[in-house]
Amino acid sequence: MGLPQQRMEHLGKTNLLEKVFKLSERGTNAKTEVLAGLTTFMTVSYIIFVNPLILSEAGIPKEAALAATIFSTVFCTLLMAFWANFPIVAGPGMGLNAFFTYTVVIGQGLSWQTGLGAVFISGIFFFILSVTGVRKKLVDGVPKTLRSAIGVGIGLFVAFIGLKNAGIIVANESTFVGLGAITSTGPLLAIIGLIISAVLMALRVKGALIISILTTAMISMSLGFSATPHSLSDVASLSIPSISETFMQMDIKGAIAYGIISVIFSFTIVELFDSLATLISLSKKANLVDENGEIPNLNRALTADAIGTMASALFGSTALNTYVENATGIAEGGRTGLKAFVVAILFLLGLFFAPLISIIPSVATAPTLIIIGALMLSEIKNIDFDDFTNVVPAFLTIIMMPLTYSIAEGLAFGFISYTLLKLVTGRKAELHWIMYFVSIAFIINFIMLSH
Incomplete structure (x- = not known):
């Protein structure tokens, strides 16, 4: 009776998974989804190490x-x-965490609590835009050239932060920025980590970035550059991290009182394009498009992203986006929410290994930022270089993000220049109303900041 009973239990579990995730309908099975989840976790788990360092x-x-x-x-x-x-796995976004830290908090001199308040408010806006279906329409109104330029600009900004954290790029009184002492230990370790990351990525090794972070950290410890735990018990003695210091600490009143409309607006602009474009691309890759060309439950996914952003602010983190690394799990056959469920469980288990973060030096995570910046450069192929009214706005969007150390400023220069160039060259028919609205909002913000 033992074997038949085990088989019935197995069938019961299979039927439950089938009912919840519609595995056979999407041409997959539980084993494939679990393996796809493991693959995705390996490629996206670096965020556990990188995001806290940026937010700190x-x-x-x-x-x-x-x-x-x-x-x-x-x-x-x-x-x-x-x-x-x-x-799909969604979490605190690279680029969005940089925007939060370097533009909102450090750049505008706000407290992190006020910054979290802005994140929460942007999540509310997202929720409204998502449930009403306006979110997709807004994105459709922004030209493809600018959407691509935003991704490239954020990539350069993230890479610049990585180079700075590595000590490869430093401040220079004569030229503003300059090359650091790259033969010193810190920059050399970062360069080694960058080489390891690039080689592993080129070889398509699963978990390349997390392997690089851990390897570089171990080299750093062996050289005495960073602190080394004397034994495994030292690491084990570290407590599992708690959100007690950040939970419900967002200052919504402070965000509203400060009048950071432009900040919330910029959060919204970046998140709008990032998550939606990535979701659509990944959905197509997973063959989730129906015969009418529509993506079932897309609005639910977008709404989940908006709710997640509000929850992230409650917990004490920044706005969320859909990780492009989901593509690795989809390539392994992941087609349903079971894949996402597996990744969620693995992230939760990551709490028990989280104490390791205290012994990971910034030179070990800096190469990951540089690699992510390189990956985001691929969007440049979608920019129309034959039309000068597209080239200049795209260029300004891209170059102004790292040079002003602000994603918001890059967005402002890109949107305003695009709208003005189309108007003065007699091509206003190419402008959607959203471009007028966004450009005027950025101009008003510039005027307000100058007084």
């Missing part, structure tokens, strides 16, 4: 930022899994 520069306690990163990722990914049945 804004003043958020590092361990709380780590816990918030995990909890917000798990929360939104579970929504994607069970509500939208999407094979």
